[in-house]
Amino acid sequence: MFDFLDIFFVQQLINGLAQGLVYALMAIGFTLIFGVLNVVNFAHGEVYMLGAFVGLLVIQVWAPPLVAVILVVVVVGLLLGVGLERVAFRPFRRFNDEASLKSKALREATLLSSLAISIFVRELTQTYFGSEMQAIPQRYLLMTPIKIGALNLVSGQLVILGVGLLMFLVLQYTLFHTRVGLSIRAVANNLSGATHVGINVGQTIIATFVIGSILGAVSGALVGLYTGNIYAQMGFAPGIKAFVAMVMGGLSSIPGAVISALVLGVSESIATQFISQGWSDLISYGLLVLTLLVFPRGLFGGSDERV
Amino acid sequence: MSHFSGNKTAIKIIRTMVMLALGVTAFHANAETTVNIGYQAPFTGEYAQYGIMFRNAATLALNEFNQSHRLAGAKVNIEFEDSKGDAKEGVTIAHKFSDDASIVGVIGDFSSTVSIAAAKVYAETHVAQLSQTASHPDFVKISPWQFRNIITEAYEGPFMANWLYQNGVRKVAVINIQNDWGQTASKNFINAFTSRGGVVTTAEPFNPGTRDFRSILTKIARTNPDAIYLCLFYEDGAAVLQQKAQLGLNAKVYGSSAIYEKKLIDLAGPAANGLKLSTTFAVNSPAQNVRAFVKSYESHFKAEPSMFAGQAYDATNIMLDAIVKAGGAKATRDGVRKALAETKNFPGVTGNTTFDPVTREPTKVLTHLQIRNGEFVAVSE
Numbered sequence: 001m002f003d004f005l006d007i008f009f010v011q012q013l014i015n016g017l018a019q020g021l022v023y024a025l026m027a028i029g030f031t032l033i034f035g036v037l038n039v040v041n042f043a044h045g046e047v048y049m050l051g052a053f054v055g056l057l058v059i060q061v062w063a064p065p066l067v068a069v070i071l072v073v074v075v076v077g078l079l080l081g082v083g084l085e086r087v088a089f090r091p092f093r094r095f096n097d098e099a100s101l102k103s104k105a106l107r108e109a110t111l112l113s114s115l116a117i118s119i120f121v122r123e124l125t126q127t128y129f130g131s132e133m134q135a136i137p138q139r140y141l142l143m144t145p146i147k148i149g150a151l152n153l154v155s156g157q158l159v160i161l162g163v164g165l166l167m168f169l170v171l172q173y174t175l176f177h178t179r180v181g182l183s184i185r186a187v188a189n190n191l192s193g194a195t196h197v198g199i200n201v202g203q204t205i206i207a208t209f210v211i212g213s214i215l216g217a218v219s220g221a222l223v224g225l226y227t228g229n230i231y232a233q234m235g236f237a238p239g240i241k242a243f244v245a246m247v248m249g250g251l252s253s254i255p256g257a258v259i260s261a262l263v264l265g266v267s268e269s270i271a272t273q274f275i276s277q278g279w280s281d282l283i284s285y286g287l288l289v290l291t292l293l294v295f296p297r298g299l300f301g302g303s304d305e306r307v
Numbered sequence: 308m309s310h311f312s313g314n315k316t317a318i319k320i321i322r323t324m325v326m327l328a329l330g331v332t333a334f335h336a337n338a339e340t341t342v343n344i345g346y347q348a349p350f351t352g353e354y355a356q357y358g359i360m361f362r363n364a365a366t367l368a369l370n371e372f373n374q375s376h377r378l379a380g381a382k383v384n385i386e387f388e389d390s391k392g393d394a395k396e397g398v399t400i401a402h403k404f405s406d407d408a409s410i411v412g413v414i415g416d417f418s419s420t421v422s423i424a425a426a427k428v429y430a431e432t433h434v435a436q437l438s439q440t441a442s443h444p445d446f447v448k449i450s451p452w453q454f455r456n457i458i459t460e461a462y463e464g465p466f467m468a469n470w471l472y473q474n475g476v477r478k479v480a481v482i483n484i485q486n487d488w489g490q491t492a493s494k495n496f497i498n499a500f501t502s503r504g505g506v507v508t509t510a511e512p513f514n515p516g517t518r519d520f521r522s523i524l525t526k527i528a529r530t531n532p533d534a535i536y537l538c539l540f541y542e543d544g545a546a547v548l549q550q551k552a553q554l555g556l557n558a559k560v561y562g563s564s565a566i567y568e569k570k571l572i573d574l575a576g577p578a579a580n581g582l583k584l585s586t587t588f589a590v591n592s593p594a595q596n597v598r599a600f601v602k603s604y605e606s607h608f609k610a611e612p613s614m615f616a617g618q619a620y621d622a623t624n625i626m627l628d629a630i631v632k633a634g635g636a637k638a639t640r641d642g643v644r645k646a647l648a649e650t651k652n653f654p655g656v657t658g659n660t661t662f663d664p665v666t667r668e669p670t671k672v673l674t675h676l677q678i679r680n681g682e683f684v685a686v687s688e
């Protein structure tokens with residue numbers, strides 16, 4: 001009866017966790033921006049895609065060590081964060097009173113403006129680079145097999161695990177032990193209150209976008225090298241999964257989003273094992289519906305608001 | 308002063324307009340008659356690279372045709388429309404082409420799904436439609452107005468099944484993309500392979516857009532097959548081959564002709580070595596017409612043509628040939644359809660094409676290929 005519990009099953013769990021980590025990397029930046037501004041940043045997937053493209057361009061032009069590639073991607077992520085906030089979000093924050101900041105109109109307008117930016121950037125990239133996958137120099141691919149007994153891991157999975165953990169810890173430290181983190185949490189908690197105690201709200205929001213976009217761009221570059229797939233549409237599918245993970249995790253809980261992303265990844269690989277890959281998306285969206293039915297605030301939602 | 312110069316400008320504009328109008332009339336008087344072909348394919352979206360290859364190859368064929376002056380006093384023109392790989396767009400374009408009386412025949416679309424959706428319109432409006440790639444069995448069954456110059460999975464599946472069996476493969480796992488084409492390809496192969504006495508250990512469909520095949524490959528590893536048969540396109544193929552190498556699976560890999568594309572090797576790197584596949588178009592073929600096509604395509608578009616480009620090149624030439632046979636400038640939609648149905652041994656870069664007069668199914672010869680040291684090499688076994 002339990003004969004499926006063999007080494008292949010353990011391998012399946014590893015496959016699922018690795019895929020979950022890919023979703024988690026993206027979900028961290030996504031959730032950070034939502035948690036502070038209460039707006040969905042649909043352009044996060046394109047920051048992720050641009051991070052991968054910039055990484056690839058750096059590799060093609062200079063071929064430096066991977067660490068240098070990532071440093072360039074960090075800088076580009078920073079610039080993308082500033083630019084994105086300036087173009088898609090700030091024009092809608094002309095009034096700083098509480099009523100307009102919490103209004104549905106603001107949420108909807110920024111949701112659509114970020115979606116518009118996302119489509120624009122994706123199509124532009126596609127027009128310039130073509131819609132096909134870009135060839136990546138083999139030695140940069142994070143695809144070296146690592147055998148542990150009968151189990152097969154890949155170097156990229158360890159890199160993503162390490163970077164994911166690092167991002168998560170640094171972010172938690174920044175949020176809870178630095179002044180920037182304190183002001184980010186203050187703005188997230190009560191925007192007009194933060195204004196009254198003298199926090200520069202505009203700068204704090206920019207800082208949030210910068211941190212979120214750096215995380216997004218670095219994730220894109222690493223996942224691109226791990227999967228070997230860099231193409232204009234690459235941000236879309238993980239973006240949807242990251243969104244699902246964010247909602248399941250309770251919208252503004254970063255640990256919640258990470259755990260939900262891992263649950264999604266594992267449930268997909270288990271679904272592939274026992275039914276078929278064609279069903280795995282259905283299973284993950286089914287999990288979302290089930291979570292919302294049983295826990296209307298998401299798995300880790302602390303607020304009083306329903307998801 | 309300013310008033311005066313304003314007047315002068317106005318006079319200049321009027322003069323230019325008059326000259327332009329005269330020029331246009333003069334141009335019209337000298338112009339040759341134009342016969343139009345409609346070409347629908349995805350030029351944007353996920354499958355844009357195929358549409359662009361089609362457009363390149365079709366333009367090449369068209370320019371060669373117009374320069375050859377096979378149609379005295381007439382010129383053929385192709386109108387391209389972007390279906391974005393979307394069946395709804397495909398139907399809209401089909402209506403647009405049908406309403407345009409200057410269009411005597413249509414080429415396209417790319418996928419079976421979109422081609423079939425558009426075919427239902429062309430069947431009603433009586434426009435001959437020739438798809439370079441739609442290989443779903445139902446496509447040509449829609450009406451006598453549908454043609455294709457690609458061999459179908461009903462032909463390729465058994466061909467591949469025989470090849471695997473001759474190579475000693477008895478247990479095979481199948482991975483196919485979950486769309487009309489992938490399901491048909493998988494079914495035809497499986498039926499032929501099991502009827503020869505082989506065993507299919509598992510058949511794994513995947514959703515289009517999947518990038519992680521490790522779960523599918525792990526599931527396949529458990530069933531321990533001799534070989535894996537792939538019914539998918541090169542980008543998915545590259546991911547499967549790389550991830551298979553990482554997971555340390557030893558099964559041999561075979562692919563249907565859809566995977567044949569130079570970029571497969573660029574993307575998958577050394578993991579692509581050993582893959583066996585069949586194709587109607589080999590870029591390094593010694594045949595003279597293939598060499599001329601490859602050279603011309605490379606010089607115009609700075610890229611090596613793939614089987615898809617070859618298919619579109621042949622489809623365009625078959626259509627142009629049908630227009631000539633149907634009377635050139637006087638060709639009617641019905642005449643083009645009749646001429647297409649009579650296509651016999653048409654010498655193309657993807658082999659000689661004959662359309663069955665009743666089923667309109669094409670017949671061609673397939674070549675065996677294997678990737679060795681990063682190159683597609685013709686093999687005998």
